[in-house]
Amino acid sequence: MAKTSPTQTKIIVPSSVSMVSLLGPRDEFLRVAEKEFDAEIHVRGNEITVTAAPEERVLVEQLFDELVAIVRSGHGLTSDAVERSVAMLRARDSERPTDVLTLNILSNRGRTIRPKTVGQKRYVDAIDQHTVIFSIGPAGTGKTYLAMAKAVQALQAKQVNRIILTRPAVEAGERLGFLPGTLSEKIDPYLRPLYDALHDMIDPDSIPRLLTAGTIEVAPLAYMRGRTLNDAFIILDEAQNTSPEQMKMFLTRLGFGSKMVVTGDVTQIDLPGGTSSGLKVVHDILGGIDDVYFSTLNSHDVVRHKLVGRIVAAYDEYEARREADSNRPVEVGRRPGTARP
Template sequence: MTQTPSAQNPDEGQARARFTVPANHPMVTVLGSGDSLLRVIEKSFPRTDIHVRGNEVSAVGDPAEVALVQRLFDEMMLVLRTGQPMTEDAVERSIAMLRAPGNGEAGAETPAQVLTQNILSNRGRTIRPKTLNQKRYVDAIDRHTIVFGIGPAGTGKTYLAMAKAVQALQSKQVNRIILTRPAVEAGERLGFLPGTLYEKIDPYLRPLYDALHDMLDPDSIPRLMAAGTIEVAPLAYMRGRTLNDAFIILDEAQNTSAEQMKMFLTRLGFDSKIVITGDVTQVDLPGGTKSGLRQVQEILHNVEDVHFARLTSTDVVRHKLVGRIVDAYDRYDSREDGHDGARGHGRGHGHPGK
């Protein structure tokens, strides 16, 4: 993309920038079908006048905002040059990244770097991070032996970890993948359930199977499981084992007890990698049982080669409404905690001796 230097009008304190889209990039790839991408940009920069004429885009407004628009189009063109299309969601996430504090600092990741980082391709579909925190989480999995992915539902923490596991298996970095969850609903007493082992564990582990089907040829999964190359099992089945040459994922880790978390972490063998995912706001343990995921953050926060990656509602990559629902529940919980605190203070105030 070619661009003219920003011109500033000293009378109004406004800046102007013009971008020329190369002829080999049809304008529909930049503006979207029916100008859908342009509408997203205009909505995000309400005080900036953005006009399109032919293959030229111009922006007039506050210098800082015009500079952001300029950077946005540059980043969009970098993505488009890779052959990857821009979507409304990608444009919104690019704008959020550009507006994030510290984005302009040296070494900061750019939207194009985040949106074009491929992890895994299968049946014409590519799995890649969609947010800055997701990219940092994926990068941490490459750099560290044990990574905790902590965040709300829909942030991709389990899905991305599984994509990295399949990538590691395909590139022969590991010999097998082990996927596990605590079967809290059954109290891990699976002997009381009817059927074979796989039928017993199926209700608790079905989300992991579903993700595997996105990443591998479904016909190959039974064969890989029969050979022990992929193992999907409840956490109770990890006890007493040492896991070498494996990529191990513990999902729903907020539902582990402190003892289970220690047991799992000490299964680590040579040439293995562990990713532990969970949401500390969704603990389903019986009353009085402390979550191992909550406790482990205090115990291991300074241990070398252990990394805690934190994702938030801004990293939710399901339907946009999911992020708004997560935020609404957080606000509600904060208000309820405040009310409970106020009520508790009132009760204690009348009985100083208690």
């Protein structure tokens, strides 16, 4: 098939947009665009000339349109934001990069928390629109972090009176009374990741006061039993380590004016052998109920080190190959895994 001839277009950047903000210090963001596209990109003044095959040229035009819109909205660009914008455009997602990367959830000490992928934005939107939300996905996809940011946002906006954070202390079988030390010393190792996230979102000096007043409660799942939780934003983390009975117990704590977010990774279940995960079966039970939403995140939504996303994808591919091999019929007279003669 004949190669498509390149075409050329010129993009005029509005005078109100700083070229340094758009292209980055020492053209760092321009270099990212050149690496991501099979295109020649030249800049002269506020004019960007793009030479590429028609499909690539259109994508480059769309990218700079989005980057200009982000800068004009008052948000700064990063190399990561440019790379994620390219990924969204190539995936032809219905969400524009501008809509995803300018959705501010929370700002604290000069740091703003916002979604970084289409999957994360849809998850955040679902939290706004539903009462019970399940977020299932691998490590590093922001499941719990974004939920906590939305909880703090709701508390600050007086939409709820308190935040309740819980996770199963599965390593102790939730039999905390048998562990040495005070209650705080017993549960602290299991809940420390939630405290760490809180310190990113709230002035650390005010956290002890909020905990003492009960405005923020961090407790193991066993301590939810028998309660009705009204006017609260409730987050169950590490939900893959709940049994179906524990999951039912937790969900039925929901009171008036409350919202629940349940997060977990069904590939990292630490339950004793033979115990089924409440998170794995809950979709079959609640999938058709109104005001219950299931968000599934994947390796494309990983926002930690880039290598983490590739590791997650590699494990997914390995599991898919292993499942395919286990379902393949074995020829009579040949042991599984041996080559044909």
